Amino acid sequence: MRELTYRDALGEALREEMLRDKTVFLLGEDIGRYWGGAFKVTKGLAEEFGDERVRDTPISESTIVGVAVGAAITGMRPVAEIMFGDLSALAMDQICNQAAKICYMFGGQTKVPLVVRTPFGAGVNIASHHSQSLEAWFMHTPGLLVAVPSTPFDAKGLLKTAIRGNNPVMFLEHKLLYPVEDKVPEEDYTIPFGVADVKLEGKDATIFATLYMVHKTLAAAQELRKEGISVEVIDPRTLVPLDKQAIIKSVKRTGRIVIVTEDCKTAGVSAEIAAIVAEEALDYLDAPIKRVAEPDTPIPFSPPLEKFVIPDEKTIIKAVKEIL
Amino acid sequence: MYEGISLVTKVVMPRLSLTMKEGTVVQWFKKEGETVKKGEPLVEVLSEKVTYDVESPASGILRKILADEGIDAPVAGTLGIIAEPDEPIPEIEEITATTPPPERIGEVTLLPEKEIVREVEERVLASPAAKRLAREHGLNITKVKGSGPEGRIIEADVKRCLEEEVALATRVREVILLKGIRKTTAERVSLSARTAPHSTITMEVNMTNAIRLREEIQVSYTDILVKVVAKALEEHRILNSTIVGEKIKIYEDINIGVAVATEKGLVVPVVRNANKKPLLQIASTLKGLLEKARERELSREDLTGGTFTITNLGMYGVEVFIPIINPPEAAILGVGKVTEKPVIVNKEVKIKPIMYLSLSYDHRIVDGAPAAQFLQKVKQILEKGSELFSISEC
Secondary structure, eight states, X not given: OOEEEHHHHHHHHHHHHHHHOTTEEEEETTXXXXXXXXXXXXTTHHHHHOTTTEEEOOSOHHHHHHXXXXXXXXXXXXEEEOSSGGGGGGGHIIIIIIITTHHHHTTTSSOOOOEXXXXXXXOSSOOTTSSOOOHHHHHTSTTOEXXXXXXXXXXXXXXXXXXXXXXXXXXXXXXXXXXXXXXXXXXXXXXXXXXXXXXXXXXXXXXXXXXXXXXXXXXXXXXXXXXTOOEEEEEOSEEESOOXXXXXXXXXHHSOEEEEEEEESTTSHHXXXXXXXXXXXXXXXXXXXXXXXXXXXXXXXXHHHHHHHSOOXXXXXXHHHHHO | OOTTOOOOEEEEOOOOSTTOOEEEEEEESSOTTOEEOTTSEEEEEEOSSOEEEEEOSSSEEEEEEOBOTTOEEETTOEEEEEEOTXXXXXXXXXXXXXXXXXXXXXXXXXXXXXXXXXXXXXXOOBOHHHHHHHHHTTOOGGGSOOOSGGGOBOHHHHHHHHHHHHHHSOOOOOOOOOOHHHHHHHHHXXXXXXXXXXXXXXXXXXXXXXXXXXXXXXXXXHHHHHHHHHHHHHHOGGGSEEEETTEEEEOSSOOEEEOEEETTEEEOOEETTGGGSOHHHHHHHHHHHHHHHHHTOOOHHHHSOOSEEEEEOGGGTOOOOOOOXXXXXXXXXXXXXXXXXXXXXXXXXXXXXXXXXXXXXXXXXXXXXXXXXXXXXXXXXXXXXXXXHHHTTO
């Protein structure tokens, strides 16, 4: 099977959906013919589909999402891009108060088939305003679906499902994933929301990981294997809806869980997963739940400090060993 | 029929003790469709401590049995329904063996709940998974040695401990409910062993003449023994008796019971007035009784009224054994096999057919000497051709 980068897998999903459905259009800062997007996901699409369907916008995240919400409720299927996930804060009212609530407030008489794509994550030394992982904000807001693909295959399949669905989706990517290459089939496929993927089977401990942390966890698992420790790596692929049963089923088998996410530990995604396991699988735990997450600090600009706060293979390995 | 008055009555599992949660249906005394009277024993049930005959709560027809024999039913669970023949009866689900039997292979006995609560209060360093597994198997977790960080007990430690316990426990292949003939036998031999102080004496008998008689008129050793014992009892009446409170009651009738092994267990059909029946008549009576025993058609009359019992294990190669008296009788005669043995006759070694008799008697009723005299009489008749042949005629 051919290999594609995560970036190209996303671009291909957008192109195929635009070819399939004329109501699909893109909007965002510098996504058009002059720049192709900050991470080049939309490169070449303006040339193919024209400036009307691949729209460059002013630097106003609130406007981007506001326009997209309006277009969505009038029958279009917009895919908005926010250049950095941190800047979604500027569009928070449109995302959390409008997109998330409209279907409910109008008693289901109108729908918001909207996708907001945005990258999170640290690792490229671009400081506190461009490096955060804020998945928990959206996971906390009823009415939004939250996708967190970690591989090119998942990215393409989930983005297609997001575009074809009738609910607002926060499609959260990770900057370090864009160049990651992996197998992607050429034929059309979709991946349903709410179905976790076991990225690696194992028996000694379950590791729940999302986005780029899936890759760091798989690297850590290789190291652990050399010492005879077998871990199971579960990638939820979507945080809302969450495949709780996959997590619980795995914990029932291994009796141990390490939760690895890049967001801050306090009230983060890891807190929610830990709570679910404690509530629904406590009697199967053979060791305390372990969380590997970012300390409650802004992401430092200094490369050594940034490296220090972001979880890596070593911290994951240490956490696993602490509970074995 | 009274319009609007329901004539349907449920038979339910009674609560036989404060802690009883369920009981076992041991035996139904009535079949579906049979008539029952209010107050008559209907079904025997068993809880952990006692058996109990549930009396019929109403008169009518036992229309439906909802819990078969051997089934465990919860307290107040409906076991059966009594109603008039044409009365519509409610549809109640049958109680089946869906719950596992209390004893299974490798099962570890569950501790009382109190003890488990106390364990938790002791704050043992154990993982929730270890605690759950211990709780599920009723294992006292304080007995488990922890191998986790800081000595924490983990699931694997509990599993290992359980496996060790299972390896130590005696495994049960199957559980047979004590019921029917087995139960009756168990109760009766216990009663006998508990109440009648047994003493047993044995004697060797030369069976040469008995064999002759047996071949001549085609009867069995048992037939001959029934007749001989009955005749001997005529002279030794004290062994044909029973003890009732402070009195020994000596029977006029000499009714000889013969222990018979059947597929279902031991039964003792009775040859009435055996002392007055010719041997051939005894033989034909016994033959009929044995057939009935095999077909399980023995009537109440066939099985009651015995005053003395003969039990023969000779056909199984047994030479001598100590029988238990069939209560409330005074004695029982055990019969061994007939074997050719070297014996001294007139200072010469001869080969003779020898049989051992063992008499167990209730020492409250009779002492060793009179018991021995009775046994001697039996031996004497069996050995003395003239006497043996003459009693067989009358």
